[in-house]
Structure formats: structure tokens, C-alpha cells
Amino acid sequence: MSVANVTYTSREEIEVHKFSPWATIGVPLAALLVQSLLGTRLRFVSVFDLPLLVTIFFAVARRNQLTGMATGMFIGLLQDSLTHHPIGMYGIAKTVVGFAASSLGVRLDVENPGSRIIMGFSFYLLHQAIYFAVARNLVNEEIPWAWGHTLGAALANGLLAVVLFAVMDKLKQRA
Amino acid sequence: MENLFVRHRNATLLVALLFAQILGLAMQVKRADPNQPDHKAPLLRVWVMSVITPVEKLVVSSGHGIRDTWNDYVNLRGVRKENRDLKAQLERMRIEQIRLQEDAEQGRRLQAVLHFKEQFISQTVAAQVIGSSGSEQSRVIYIDKGANDGLAQDMPVITPDGVVGKIVRVLSSTSQVLLITDPAWGVGGVLEKSRLQGIAKGTPSGDLKFSNILADEKVEPGERVLTSGGDRIFPKGLPLATVSELLKREDMFLNIRLVPATNLNRLEEVLVITKVEEREPSADETANGPVRAADVLAQRLPSVKKPETPQSGSPAAVKPANPQQQQKVQPKPAETRPEAPATGDNPR
Numbered sequence: 001m002s003v004a005n006v007t008y009t010s011r012e013e014i015e016v017h018k019f020s021p022w023a024t025i026g027v028p029l030a031a032l033l034v035q036s037l038l039g040t041r042l043r044f045v046s047v048f049d050l051p052l053l054v055t056i057f058f059a060v061a062r063r064n065q066l067t068g069m070a071t072g073m074f075i076g077l078l079q080d081s082l083t084h085h086p087i088g089m090y091g092i093a094k095t096v097v098g099f100a101a102s103s104l105g106v107r108l109d110v111e112n113p114g115s116r117i118i119m120g121f122s123f124y125l126l127h128q129a130i131y132f133a134v135a136r137n138l139v140n141e142e143i144p145w146a147w148g149h150t151l152g153a154a155l156a157n158g159l160l161a162v163v164l165f166a167v168m169d170k171l172k173q174r175a
Numbered sequence: 176m177e178n179l180f181v182r183h184r185n186a187t188l189l190v191a192l193l194f195a196q197i198l199g200l201a202m203q204v205k206r207a208d209p210n211q212p213d214h215k216a217p218l219l220r221v222w223v224m225s226v227i228t229p230v231e232k233l234v235v236s237s238g239h240g241i242r243d244t245w246n247d248y249v250n251l252r253g254v255r256k257e258n259r260d261l262k263a264q265l266e267r268m269r270i271e272q273i274r275l276q277e278d279a280e281q282g283r284r285l286q287a288v289l290h291f292k293e294q295f296i297s298q299t300v301a302a303q304v305i306g307s308s309g310s311e312q313s314r315v316i317y318i319d320k321g322a323n324d325g326l327a328q329d330m331p332v333i334t335p336d337g338v339v340g341k342i343v344r345v346l347s348s349t350s351q352v353l354l355i356t357d358p359a360w361g362v363g364g365v366l367e368k369s370r371l372q373g374i375a376k377g378t379p380s381g382d383l384k385f386s387n388i389l390a391d392e393k394v395e396p397g398e399r400v401l402t403s404g405g406d407r408i409f410p411k412g413l414p415l416a417t418v419s420e421l422l423k424r425e426d427m428f429l430n431i432r433l434v435p436a437t438n439l440n441r442l443e444e445v446l447v448i449t450k451v452e453e454r455e456p457s458a459d460e461t462a463n464g465p466v467r468a469a470d471v472l473a474q475r476l477p478s479v480k481k482p483e484t485p486q487s488g489s490p491a492a493v494k495p496a497n498p499q500q501q502q503k504v505q506p507k508p509a510e511t512r513p514e515a516p517a518t519g520d521n522p523r
Binding site for chain 1: 230441
């Protein structure tokens with residue numbers, strides 16, 4: 001039974017992937033770098049959350065909750081370090097997303113473009129909701145929740161996920 | 176109990192990781208009191224900035240090198256026409272300059288009579304923008320100058336067009352600049368015509384708003400907003416923004432939307448004001464005939480150096496002391512590159 005046809009199955013029937021140490025360290029750093037560099041020239045780039053998409057990709061490909069949340073926390077804390085906000089806001093949001101994405105990867109087919117758009121869309125919403133809650137309740141930051149903007153950004157991230165994940169598929173190694 | 180933990184090991188670890196981060200957040204929020212002298216960046220932030228910013232510097236400088244080579248040696252279409260236009264513009268500017276000289280001279284005389292203390296930008300450091308936070312929630316940029324270049328926290332950052340922001344964190348060769356559009360702070364401003372004072376503050380959506388103007392005051396779109404100096408960060412009189420539109424009132428105050436004077440979405444080079452003096456204009460500045468054009472220009476372009484020979488009165492006064500300096504007069508300020516890291520004695 002091929003992986004592409006699986007919609008709900010046991011862990012044994014789904015491929016688990018691993019990545020080289022270079023990809024594991026390099027891809028998140030590259031995502032942060034690109035996001036930071038392009039942000040000064042192309043302001044609309046800040047709508048995308050490349051580190052989030054990288055978190056989702058690694059989490060669903062490894063299909064391991066432990067590494068999923070560790071990857072999310074690592075990337076989130078690095079992203080926090082480039083902002084002027086307290087470190088941990090993105091860390092918390094991406095830890096949860098990493099855990100949720102890897103849990104989803106165990107259960108569902110995450111290889112086809114349709115499911116990748118939905119993943120990018122929904123995990124972006126989840127990420128923003130957690131960030132919003134942390135900012136409001138723990139750090140006392142005034143961040144408005146703009147539905148229109150957030151849904152648009154979620155869709156943009158969903159579409160980007162299809163392209164980005166297709167490129168990053170080339171980094172996968174069978175575990 | 177042990178079985179329960181083993182069965183839910185991952186969920187327990189998730190809770191533990193989240194708890195650790197929340198604890199870390201709480202400690203930072205508690206420490207983030209600007210009145211505390213030990214308000215320092217967490218080590219992780221220093222590490223990440225130290226790793227990311229050198230790569231950004233390399234990428235940005237390589238990009239500039241390629242672009243400059245292309246623009247200077249290959250893409251020379253329309254240069255002759257541009258040159259003709261610039262000469263015509265220069266003639267117009269010289270006529271305008273004579274009028275400005277008269278106004279400036281009169282202003283300085285009056286200031287001296289009134290013992291009026293003025294803020295002078297006496298030193299600036301030119302820096303290149305190398306990166307940003309890349310996040311919608313944090314409107315910060317990174318520049319390629321730091322503590323080694325004399326930069327410190329809360330120093331104002333400007334361009335010839337106007338105000339950009341202030342420095343919030345300084346490493347040895349990099350600094351983090353908080354833009355004026357970030358909602359975390361506000362800049363004291365004054366409307367140019369009506370002289371009404373308020374606070375220009377960023378909104379979470381990235382707009383800039385002007386608050387604390389009572390609803391019965393008259394404000395019109397297009398009016399310029401200058402820095403008031405009330406925030407003790409920016410010197411008085413720098414271009415801050417322009418009134419874009421009047422939105423629905425909020426309580427008893429006007430809800431004014433501003434457009435920043437500087438295009439914050441396309442920043443390449445900025446100036447950091449490292450020294451501001453507050454003094455009365457000196458007797459020389461008022462008694463020795465008309466004020467040099469460079470003085471007037473320096474009010475808007477703090478990086479312009481003083482001409483070495485203080486000739487006055489004639490249009491030739493705008494000419495730099497040597498031909499090399501003359502070449503520095505560029506038609507497009509946004510494309511000029513910083514020549515030296517620091518400039519001295521630039522009165523405004």
C-alpha cells in the first residue's frame with residue numbers, strides 16, 4: 001500500500017523521514033536569514049512565516065512528537081531573538097505547533113498539495129492564536145486580532161507551504 | 176502513576192517545555208524595567224544576533240557591489256539627459272538658496288536677541304541597514320554599526336527625509352533599531368502650521384497615528400509633523416510625518432493617521448545621531464554676514480560636511496571646497512552611499 005493513498009493508518013504504514021545534520025541546522029537558519037533580509041526590502045514578506053513552515057515540515061516529516069516540539073521550540077526561540085520582544089513568545093507558539101504537526105503526521109497523509117495547503121493555513125491560525133494569547137496575557141502587549149488580515153496571511157502561508165515543502169522534500173532521507 | 180507518565184510522556188514533556196518558556200518569559204518581563212540599570216539583552220539574543228548579522232552584512236554588501244557595478248558601468252542609459260536636468264535643477268536651487276540665506280540670517284539674529292537655545296546635531300554616524308526582525312509583530316531593523324562606532328541605546332536614527340527610529344540594543348558591531356511605527360513607543364511631534372503638540376505612535380497594524388490633539392482643533396491632511404523634542408530622544412524640528420487623513424474621533428481627541436516622512440519600507444542607509452548640543456547660536460554665526468548655504472542644507476542633511484572656506488553671500492558658497500566633494504552632490508539621496516562613518520560639527 002503506497003503512502004499517497006493512506007488517509008488514516010497506523011504508524012508502521014507511514015514513512016518516517018530523517019534529515020542530515022546540515023539540513024536540520026541549516027534550513028531553519030536559512031529561513032530566519034531570508035525572512036530577516038527580505039523584510040527590509042519587501043515589507044509584504046513579513047506576512048509569511050518561513051520559520052513556521054519549516055517547523056511544520058520537519059515535524060510532519062519526522063512524525064515524532066518529541067523532535068517536533070523540540071524543533072518548534074528551537075526555531076521559535078531563534079526567531080524571538082531577532083525581535084525586540086521578550087524571548088519565548090514565538091518559542092511557545094512554535095513548540096505547540098511542532099507537537100501538533102508531528103501528531104498529525106502520525107495520523108494523516110501529509111504529502112499531497114491539498115493537505116499541505118490546509119496544514120499551512122490551519123497551523124498559521126493556531127500559531128497566531130497562541131502568539132496572541134501569550135502576548136496579551138503573559139507579556140501585556142497590545143496586539144489586535146484582525147480576522148481579515150490573519151485569514152489572508154494564513155492562506156498565503158498555506159500556498160507557500162505547497163511550494164516550499166515540495167522543494168524541501170528533496171532533503172528527506174528514509175529513516 | 177508511573178504508567179500514566181510513560182503513556183503520556185510526550186504530552187508531559189510538552190507541558191514541561193511550555194512551562195519552562197513561560198517561566199523564562201516571566202523573568203524577562205519582570206526584568207524589562209527601563210529604570211533598572213541592568214537592563215541587558217538575554218544571552219540567546221546576543222548569540223543569535225552575532226551569528227545572523229555578519230551573514231546579513233555579507234549578503235547586503237555583495238548585493239550593493241553588484242548593483243553599483245551595474246549602475247556605474249553598464250546601465251548608463253539616460254545619464255546625459257539626467258545630467259542636463261540636474262544642471263537646471265542646480266540653477267533653480269541656487270536662486271532658492273539666496274532666499275533661504277536671508278531667512279536664516281534673520282532667524283539667527285532674532286535667536287541671538289532672544290537668547291534662544293537651539294539643539295544642534297554635532298555628530299552623526301552613517302550606517303547601512305542589513306536586516307529586520309522579519310516579523311509583523313516586531314518592527315525593528317538591524318544596522319551595521321554598534322558600540323565600537325560609538326553607538327548607544329536610545330540614540331535617534333534618521334535619514335535625510337526624516338525620522339526612522341531609535342536604537343534599542345547595541346552589540347559590538349551591530350545595533351537593533353526600533354522603528355517609529357512600532358506600537359511599543361511614541362515620538363513627540365508638533366504640527367508645523369498650527370504648532371499643536373501630540374504623540375506619534377505606531378499601531379499594531381503598522382500605521383502611524385498622532386494622538387493627544389483635542390477634537391475641537393483644526394488639522395488638515397497634508398500638514399507636516401515635526402519632532403517636538405519633548406521625548407528627549409529626537410532633536411526638535413526633524414521631519415517626522417505628514418497628516419494623511421482624519422479618522423473617526425476617539426473620545427475627545429482627534430484620530431489622525433500619519434504617513435512617515437521616511438519610507439520605512441525601503442531603508443538602505445541611515446544616520447545615527449550620536450551627539451546633540453543645546454546652546455545659543457554663537458556670535459560668529461549671526462555677526463559674520465549671511466549664513467552659509469551648507470548650514471541651511473545641514474538642517475535637513477546632517478551628514479553634509481562644512482565647507483572649509485566660509486565664503487558667504489554668493490551662489491558660489493554652495494560649492495564644496497574641492498571637486499571631490501562636488502561629486503558627492505548626488506541627484507538621488509536614497510542612492511547615496513555613506514562616505515565616512517562619522518561626521519563632525521554639523522549644525523542644524
